[in-house]
Amino acid sequence: MSDSGRVQxxxxxxxxxxxxxxxxxxxxxxxSALTNPEIAETTIKDLILLNSVGIKIILVHGGxxxxxxxxxxxxxxxxxxxxxxxxxxxxxxxxxEMVLHGKIQRRLVSMINCAGAKAIGISxxxxxxxxxxxxxxxxxxxMTGEVKSSNMELIYQMLELGxxxxxxxxxxxxxxxxYNINADTMTAELAIGLKAHKxxxxxxxxxxxxxxxxxxxxxxxxxxxxxxxxxxxxxIAGGMIPKTECCLRALxxxxxxxxxxxxxxxxxxxxxxxxxxxxxxxxx
Numbered sequence: 597m598s599d600s601g602r603v604q605x606x607x608x609x610x611x612x613x614x615x616x617x618x619x620x621x622x623x624x625x626x627x628s629a630l631t632n633p634e635i636a637e638t639t640i641k642d643l644i645l646l647n648s649v650g651i652k653i654i655l656v657h658g659g660x661x662x663x664x665x666x667x668x669x670x671x672x673x674x675x676x677x678x679x680x681x682x683x684x685x686x687x688x689x690x691x692x693e694m695v696l697h698g699k700i701q702r703r704l705v706s707m708i709n710c711a712g713a714k715a716i717g718i719s720x721x722x723x724x725x726x727x728x729x730x731x732x733x734x735x736x737x738x739m740t741g742e743v744k745s746s747n748m749e750l751i752y753q754m755l756e757l758g759x760x761x762x763x764x765x766x767x768x769x770x771x772x773x774x775y776n777i778n779a780d781t782m783t784a785e786l787a788i789g790l791k792a793h794k795x796x797x798x799x800x801x802x803x804x805x806x807x808x809x810x811x812x813x814x815x816x817x818x819x820x821x822x823x824x825x826x827x828x829x830x831x832i833a834g835g836m837i838p839k840t841e842c843c844l845r846a847l848x849x850x851x852x853x854x855x856x857x858x859x860x861x862x863x864x865x866x867x868x869x870x871x872x873x874x875x876x877x878x879x880x
Contacts, residue, residue, distance in 0.1 A: 624658070656764075
């Protein structure tokens, strides 16, 4: 790229830096992007850049592929119910906590700290930021949960100190029993509790597609009404439905913008935040 091109890119970014500085972004990071070392390193550097220009970052992580891998190694069947929710008995819950809070979170916190920022790893257990209950569609004994209530005091304190909270999607019920919460759902609830400026769901697809088999058919922006219509007519289907519904719930409860974007695309966070064209599908 020529010097004039670089200067143009910086000039394009300036108004966005001014617009977003001091604002809260809640970012969900998971799927294949999380298990790709090169993509992960780039993503962490981009998060730190956002943080360096004054954007307050909360990083929520999943870990489904790594949970499945460990369950398989242990000879335990990977099960999902008709709604796509993981069937989480007590043994599976132990594996979920081991992978999310023990393995993935430690790795992300270490990467952020080594790259020059300050990260602290927590879950819904810490400071009771999230209290869970059994998911309404989960059978007795299934430790798949949903959010019952939230308390953002600890997160606000961490942000004031300049830390990046790295949050695993595990939360206790009122008796202290741990529940596995879908990471997209956890992200939406935290974004709502914090009245975030942006909620970004990093997934394995470019965003909402007109044709699920054609990545070039990306829809760059949707209103809430348009998104609901696309769910009804089947354009938004499968795993994109709960992600879109999380976006709609967040918007209904005070979040400024929601974006579904491809975590495997290099610098997708920077493109979404600092360019006119953005990245992924913005639902507003």
